[in-house]
Structures are given as C-alpha cells and as structure tokens.
Amino acid sequence: MMSLLHSGHSTRPLFEVAIEQIRAAYSQETARQEGIHYWPDPLPTPSHLLPDPLILFHPGEFDRPATESVHQHPYLAVIPMTRREVLERRNRENIKPSMQIPLGLIDNPEHQKQETLLVDLHGAKDEQAGGPLLIVGAQQSGKATALQTMIFWLVSRFFPEQLHCAIIDPFSELNHLQALSHMYNRQYEHCWTTGSSDEQINRFAKLINTEIQQRRDAFPAQRWNTQTLSQLWTQGHTIPQLLIIISNFQTFSDRHSATIVLKRLTQSVIEARAMGVYLIVTTTETNTRYLPAEIMNKCSTRIGLRLNEQQRHELFGRIPFVPEPVPGRGLIQTPDRKLHHIQIALPLAGKDENVREHHLKTELIDDFHA
Numbered sequence: 045m046m047s048l049l050h051s052g053h054s055t056r057p058l059f060e061v062a063i064e065q066i067r068a069a070y071s072q073e074t075a076r077q078e079g080i081h082y083w084p085d086p087l088p089t090p091s092h093l094l095p096d097p098l099i100l101f102h103p104g105e106f107d108r109p110a111t112e113s114v115h116q117h118p119y120l121a122v123i124p125m126t127r128r129e130v131l132e133r134r135n136r137e138n139i140k141p142s143m144q145i146p147l148g149l150i151d152n153p154e155h156q157k158q159e160t161l162l163v164d165l166h167g168a169k170d171e172q173a174g175g176p177l178l179i180v181g182a183q184q185s186g187k188a189t190a191l192q193t194m195i196f197w198l199v200s201r202f203f204p205e206q207l208h209c210a211i212i213d214p215f216s217e218l219n220h221l222q223a224l225s226h227m228y229n230r231q232y233e234h235c236w237t238t239g240s241s242d243e244q245i246n247r248f249a250k251l252i253n254t255e256i257q258q259r260r261d262a263f264p265a266q267r268w269n270t271q272t273l274s275q276l277w278t279q280g281h282t283i284p285q286l287l288i289i290i291s292n293f294q295t296f297s298d299r300h301s302a303t304i305v306l307k308r309l310t311q312s313v314i315e316a317r318a319m320g321v322y323l324i325v326t327t328t329e330t331n332t333r334y335l336p337a338e339i340m341n342k343c344s345t346r347i348g349l350r351l352n353e354q355q356r357h358e359l360f361g362r363i364p365f366v367p368e369p370v371p372g373r374g375l376i377q378t379p380d381r382k383l384h385h386i387q388i389a390l391p392l393a394g395k396d397e398n399v400r401e402h403h404l405k406t407e408l409i410d411d412f413h414a
C-alpha cells in the first residue's frame with residue numbers, strides 16, 4: 045500500500061518526499077562517483093559566473109551579443125526554436141488560441157526527468173488543468189522577470205488582435221512593455237496603470253468588465269465552454285485572448301476601496317475563463333491581510349519563489365524541503381495539487397538586468413518596425 049504524507053492542503057505520496065530528501069542529501073556528483081549515471085541533472089542555477097543559464101528562446105547566431113562566441117556561454121533554452129522562427133510561424137500558420145505558456149524547467153525526479161514547465165491558464169482539454177496563476181516571492185526573487193518571460197512568449201506567439209494584456213504594475217517594473225500594441229484593447233484604450241489612485245483602479249476595472257460584458261452580449265446563445273474560443277477563431281471570429289495581470293497585489297492592502305474593486309474584478313475575471321479572459325497575480329505576501337483569501341483559494345496554480353517558512357506553509361501546507369535561494373528558483377503547485385521544483389527562464393540572455401532590458405527593448409522595437 046502506498047504511504048501518504050499529509051501536508052496541510054495536500055497529501056503527498058511518501059516516495060515523492062523521500063526522493064526530494066535523497067536528492068538533497070546525495071548529490072549527482074557523488075552518485076556518478078559511485079557508478080550511478082542516471083541521476084537527473086540539477087536545475088540550471090543562476091550565479092555570478094553564469095547569470096543567465098536558462099532562457100526562453102534558442103539564441104540564434106544573430107541574437108547573440110557580438111562579444112560572445114557560440115561556445116563561450118552554455119545557455120539552455122526552453123524553446124528549441126529561435127524567436128525569429130516563432131515569429132515566422134505566427135505569420136505563416138493559422139494559430140489557435142492557447143494559454144499554455146512555457147515558463148522554464150520543472151523537475152520530475154520520480155521519472156528522473158526535467159521537463160518544460162508549461163503554465164496553462166486556459167486548460168483547453170481539461171477544465172481542471174487550467175486556471176488563474178499566483179506567483180508569490182520575496183523581493184528580488186524573480187516575480188517581475190517571470191511576468192516578462194510570459195509576456196515575451198505571448199507577444200511573440202500572437203498578434204495584437206489575438207491577444208490583449210491589461211496590466212496593473214504598481215512599481216513600473218514592466219514599463220518597457222507598455223508601448224506594445226498588445227497593451228491596447230479593441231477600442232484602442234491603453235490597458236495599463238500603476239494603480240496609484242482609486243480612480244485609476246476603477247477605470248481599469250471598468251475596461252475589463254466592459255470587455256467581459258461585450259463577450260457575453262456578442263454570443264448570447266452560445267454556451268461558452270473551454271472549446272468555444274478555439275471554435276470561434278476557426279470560424280473567423282478572432283476574439284482576442286485577454287490576460288489580466290495584477291502585479292505586487294500587497295501594495296493595495298492599505299487601500300480599502302481599491303482592494304474591494306480588485307477583489308470583485310478578480311472574481312469576474314476568474315469566472316470569465318471560458319470566454320478567453322485570464323488572470324495572473326503576483327505578491328510578496330501570502331497573509332490574508334495582504335492577499336484576500338478569496339483570490340488565494342481560487343488560484344489553482346501557485347508558484348512560490350524564495351519564501352520564508354511561514355509563507356511556504358500558507359501557500360503549500362507543510363513541506364519537508366526548501367528550494368535553493370536563487371532568483372527564479374521555486375516550487376509550483378499544479379491544479380492536481382502536485383508540488384515540483386522549478387527554474388524560471390529569463391526572457392533573453394544578458395549578463396545583468398540592464399543588458400537584458402536593453403535587448404528586450406531592441407527586440408520589441410524590431411517587431412514594431414517589422
């Protein structure tokens with residue numbers, strides 16, 4: 045009989061916990077020395093020497109900074125294609141809506157494998173598999189970078205008429221993405237705010253609620269289900285996928301009226317998933333004082349980056365292991381309640397944040413002129 049370990053929200057098979065503990069105590073190097081060669085590779089770990097070990101797209105010859113030779117830098121890419129190839133596909137193919145976002149690598153020690161970490165906001169095949177995403181992490185743990193990687197993927201994969209983003213960005217961490225056409229709705233209204241006043245939050249909520257209502261009105265007879273959006277695209281009605289991002293939710297905790305509006309908004313967005321409306325929330329805090337329990341409980345996929353013990357417990361229940369405290373490293377709990385170690389990919393290579401931001405801007409300006 046399989047033993048189970050109870051851990052707060054979830055019940056984990058004992059073998060999963062045992063594997064974690066063995067991996068922590070018995071390194072791959074020791075295993076190799078002792079003749080065991082099938083030990084899974086550790087997740088790529090950013091360090092001073094190698095700050096960008098894992099990136100989203102395969103770096104093509106032209107994408108590589110001129111100062112770096114091909115072999116100098118052992119990048120690992122999540123997507124085996126260059127961004128140019130992905131853009132060419134977007135131009136060439138009849139793309140279907142999809143909110144499966146490749147975000148990094150996920151450890152699957154029980155199968156001795158590392159796989160692509162796919163976050164699925166829509167859940168096309170199975171309603172249980174998709175849903176809102178919550179990213180929790182201390183400052184400098186990689187939350188904004190995770191958002192950048194996801195947005196970079198989506199804007200590379202979809203034209204603006206296929207994907208809109210609406211973003212509340214209190215710390216202006218995603219500023220360099222602000223001017224993208226994907227950030228405007230069908231009425232050419234800019235769906236972007238820092239949310240620093242209640243008026244801005246109200247306007248933002250109104251834009252989203254109007255869009256949701258329009259979707260309801262446009263197809264009253266249609267029973268929206270997980271296949272509907274895809275069927276509509278096939279029939280030539282390209283209703284854009286709409287991604288709502290609320291970054292650093294904890295910043296609103298002292299603003300009662302803004303919190304109420306955001307709570308209602310997230311509720312409506314969560315209910316509109318079948319209509320192609322999706323939600324990502326990030327926060328530094330897990331406590332209900334900073335993140336309403338209604339939102340936390342509805343987020344079926346949770347990512348925890350560098351957290352303290354209390355936060356880990358609030359997010360995942362009691363767990364017997366602690367991920368390494370490196371940027372972009374953490375745990376994911378998927379809608380099936382399983383927990384895995386992950387490493388999030390950087391949107392693109394570069395020795396530090398400034399260099400990467402510059403590359404990202406250049407890439408996106410090139411798109412604009414393409």
Ligand SMILES: Nc1ncnc2c1ncn2[C@@H]1O[C@H](COP(=O)(O)OP(=O)(O)OP(=O)(O)O)[C@@H](O)[C@H]1O
Pocket residue numbers: 090095096097181182183184185186187188189190215217328371372373387388389390396397
């Ligand atoms: N996946 C990653 N791989 C390598 N480096 C990363 C990764 N994610 C973040 N970093 C680096 O870690 C630093 C902090 O990242 P980021 O700004 O995304 O964190 P944050 O959690 O949003 O921080 P804050 O809460 O202070 O805004 C940056 O220098 C960034 O380049």
